[in-house]
Amino acid sequence: MTAVRDVRDGGAIAAVHRLERRPGRRSVVAVARGAGGGRCLMLNGHLDTVGHAGYDGDPLAPRVSKGRMYGRGALDMKGGIATVMVAAARATAGGRLRGDVLVACVADGEYGSSGTEEVLESFTLLGTGTVHASVIRGGEETSTHPAHRRVTLERRTVPGENADGVERELAGLLDRLAATVPDFRYRLIRGVHREPFEADPDAPIVRTLTSHAERTLGHPPVVRAEPFWTDCALLDRAGIPCLLFGADGEGAHAATEYVDLASLDRLTDVLTVTITDFCS
Template sequence: MPPVPPSAPDPLDPHDLLARLIAIDSVNPDLAGDGAGESAIADFCGEWLAARGFEVHRLDKRGGRPSVVAIARGAGGGRSLMLNGHLDTVGVAGYDGDPFDPEIRDGRMYGRGSFDMKGGLAAMMIAAVRATAGGPLRGDVLLACVADEEHGSTGTEEVLESFTADAAIVTEPSHLEVTLAHKGFAWFDVVIEGRAAHGSRPDLGVDAIAKAGHFLVALEELGTRLAQGPAHPLLGTGTVHASVIAGGQEPSTYPAHCRITLERRTVPGENADTVEAELTAVLDRLAAAVPGFRYRLTRGLHREPFQADPEARIVRTLTRHAEAVLGHPPVVRGEPFWTDAALLDRAGIPCLLFGADGEGAHAAREWADLASLDRLTGIFTATITDFCS
């Protein structure tokens, strides 16, 4: 009797697909100058999905930073669902081991992006194929594999210029917990104005760094007031911290300027406008109370917080199937970090976050729990089938 040949890898095995995604360097070049970007992984995802009958659109307005939207067209009369996951990862400097050599130990797959968030990508890709394997559903299934989430979210912004859906799931890692809210952020530069003069001439100089000290104390006091104020039920309160400070030229010169970059994390009900008014009030009080205190306030990058409607159909549908797979009602939570869900919500697409378990996002060692990946794939498959039928 001839020997039985080894079985070929299951083409719809989420473990195998995750390993193949990890092996592709997709470090965001806006975070690391030598990052490979998303071209290779976008090619892989596009070809993998096209081979399985999906209509594939490649978007690359920036040039060299592509996103892919793959569509399984519905038969008509059903709701459309978009699953959104990002292709890019953070850098690998200081990573413990080979970040692009997926390794399985103790039910975990290690490698850069395994948790954040190639596990979510693998689950949503395989779930979409499984859900449509028996023929088209009534509604369209869209897979948005996007660039640049880890920096500027230009990928999802570009996708939303051309595509929409009746609902969306952002497949960021969430430990199989239903995430219905996350914080936003606003960056500001505060330049405290001094007057340059020789260090021997205090009668002529104004020390911008010393004046900035008054603002840093006031900023810490603002953070304390925020922590003691009204809290969002899932997110707690907003926060503020000084991130970067620069000023002065040499020991013997009074500094003419001191620049402080700060970050304000926001909760629903707060935005860049409310934060600017809050900071202006703090700075104006200092200008009135501290002799010679002058400032300039400049708004930088800002992103809105996100809050889903817990009664939205996509939330209820996914929660029901998660409970069936997990054997208990899933935990409902909020996240302190920002995601592309806020962009989808602003575009009028009801959405939530739901993803795999694991650890090590942006850390020296990163892993995804493979049992959770299997559960996630099953939950997505059932949710797609139900929602789009």
């Protein structure tokens, strides 16, 4: 971990750290120290996006239309990173808080979460599962059957499931194929595994944010299950109560992606008052 510099803004001093254990996978953590005696809060978001191939238009040219900003990562999650930075700057201005505020902009959120893993080494404080074949390789030509195929599967888990159970499930399916299909053999290799996450509704940070979100939005925030994995599971496993809360939009990982700009403003307001309340 390398401390880059100290930044003073309106009375708040933020120590900025750069982490890059894996070359090219850089994370940045800014720490605004409180006066002492208050609770600490980390706001975590990933810097990377999925690839640009297949995006409809220029994925890196932001386009605003009818209250929406379009572009790769606008929703997932450059918009969220922007709200986190603005809200943290507003809440820490003047040095009024007692607790520390950490803004962690991490690498590798779209795959192995190596950024959050590295951050946690230095800073300590749904429905059914799904499976899809994301990469398939094999064959030599269109007129012959391939003697060998390599298939990469992604099996998304939900709370209550684990890697051992998923491996047994897949092995059972493949065993049935091996018993019924002549000359079929397989070798199952476990890849990256991440545990599912479920926010604790009674955790202080969850109660605090939910209360302020309801006041800002004028109605209780929508609580729902998501089919994707996030760094929240790593934070939770490290003993840091957390939740996932974001802006409205559509198209994460799709050919067209946008974020609702009005929801970014509301998100910034919710985060600002949450930081101020939680860390005071």
